[in-house]
Amino acid sequence: MEANRGTVCVTGGTGFIASWLVMRLLERGYSVQTTVRPDPDGSRDISFLTNLPGASERLRILTANLGDPESFGPAIEGCVGVFHVATPVDLEDKEPELVITRRSIDGALGILRACLNSKTVKRVVYTSSVSAVQYNNDSGDNTLDEDSWSDVKSLGELTMFRGYAISKTMTEKGALEFGERHGLEVVTVTPTCVHGPFICPKFARSVQMALALVLGNENDYSALLKISLVHVDDVVRAHIFLFEHPDAKGRYICSLATMTIEEMSKFLSKRYPEFQIPSTESLKEVKGSGWANFSSRKLLDAGFEYKYGIEDMFDGAIQCCEEKGYL
Numbered sequence: 147m148e149a150n151r152g153t154v155c156v157t158g159g160t161g162f163i164a165s166w167l168v169m170r171l172l173e174r175g176y177s178v179q180t181t182v183r184p185d186p187d188g189s190r191d192i193s194f195l196t197n198l199p200g201a202s203e204r205l206r207i208l209t210a211n212l213g214d215p216e217s218f219g220p221a222i223e224g225c226v227g228v229f230h231v232a233t234p235v236d237l238e239d240k241e242p243e244l245v246i247t248r249r250s251i252d253g254a255l256g257i258l259r260a261c262l263n264s265k266t267v268k269r270v271v272y273t274s275s276v277s278a279v280q281y282n283n284d285s286g287d288n289t290l291d292e293d294s295w296s297d298v299k300s301l302g303e304l305t306m307f308r309g310y311a312i313s314k315t316m317t318e319k320g321a322l323e324f325g326e327r328h329g330l331e332v333v334t335v336t337p338t339c340v341h342g343p344f345i346c347p348k349f350a351r352s353v354q355m356a357l358a359l360v361l362g363n364e365n366d367y368s369a370l371l372k373i374s375l376v377h378v379d380d381v382v383r384a385h386i387f388l389f390e391h392p393d394a395k396g397r398y399i400c401s402l403a404t405m406t407i408e409e410m411s412k413f414l415s416k417r418y419p420e421f422q423i424p425s426t427e428s429l430k431e432v433k434g435s436g437w438a439n440f441s442s443r444k445l446l447d448a449g450f451e452y453k454y455g456i457e458d459m460f461d462g463a464i465q466c467c468e469e470k471g472y473l
């Protein structure tokens with residue numbers, strides 16, 4: 147463990163990415179105040195957080211809900227930085243997009259206001275998504291960078307991810323504008339599909355999606371037609387890197403590699419012969435539009451280095467799923 151670096155807040159500590167971030171921040175010597183949603187009957191098991199190394203001395207868990215933006219105030223008080231990771235994730239669009247978007251924007255703006263009022267927060271790192279980058283007329287075979295924004299009006303045809311893409315786009319824009327207007331440093335990380343092991347008990351949705359060929363989840367195959375992936379530890383390292391970087395500014399795409407469903411089928415069949423992976427021939431019928439190509443040149447030029455390859459993502463995810471009984 148390194149020297150105490152001050153206190154930071156992580157919103158949504160029970161989530162896939164946020165719980166990994168809490169773990170790495172504690173290892174790095176930060177004190178962490180993380181928020182979880184209220185649990186009136188106290189049935190939720192958060193021992194995966196409270197048992198982390200350093201947690202008994204330097205982790206505080208507070209309750210907050212994006213539907214009540216002011217509830218984040220106590221967790222932000224006295225912090226030097228805030229990682230706003232929590233989001234109303236609803237990839238299946240069960241709730242009306244307007245409701246999700248309102249909750250996401252109001253929650254983020256409430257958190258930013260609390261940061262401003264604290265007088266101690268130096269920088270906010272917001273976890274956005276390439277859903278806020280890729281849905282516009284420039285996608286297709288072009289390689290997209292941070293100048294590209296999803297056009298919320300052109301999302302009409304998108305069936306999966308629609309509400310999510312709208313809420314991520316509008317919240318990221320709103321957060322960056324708030325920072326500009328009020329002189330608060332706001333940096334955003336826009337990851338592609340985050341893959342790898344997880345410490346939270348819930349089966350991380352993006353890992354489920356990336357493992358669809360292993361799990362036989364045919365509903366997710368269309369999302370794999372062409373998908374960009376990044377390891378959860380690299381995403382978390384990028385958050386901390388950008389928080390600590392003296393000159394970080396604006397958005398940063400975080401993505402390692404892109405693969406097609408055929409490439410994934412061949413890769414998985416060869417590396418994990420113990421699983422029944424659908425053949426490339428059988429996947430020819432899968433319909434969908436595939437993800438765009440993304441450049442994370444801005445992050446690399448700032449000095450960030452990716453540590454993990456595609457093999458590490460699948461090895462880590464599969465081993466973790468076997469240990470947790472999901473495979």
Ligand SMILES: NC(=O)c1ccc[n+]([C@@H]2O[C@H](COP(=O)([O-])OP(=O)(O)OC[C@H]3O[C@@H](n4cnc5c(N)ncnc54)[C@H](OP(=O)(O)O)[C@@H]3O)[C@@H](O)[C@H]2O)c1
Binds near residue numbers: 161336
């Ligand atoms: N995973 C990916 O591939 C990926 C890619 C790009 C960007 N992202 C972004 O990364 C962030 C974390 O995603 P994740 O994959 O870690 O998802 P996750 O595991 O579902 O985590 C989402 C977190 O948000 C919390 N949350 C949901 N609704 C809330 C509300 N109304 N109030 C307070 N907290 C609420 C959840 O709490 P509960 O545990 O109580 O449900 C959970 O802690 C999100 O901002 C997401 O958009 C993820």
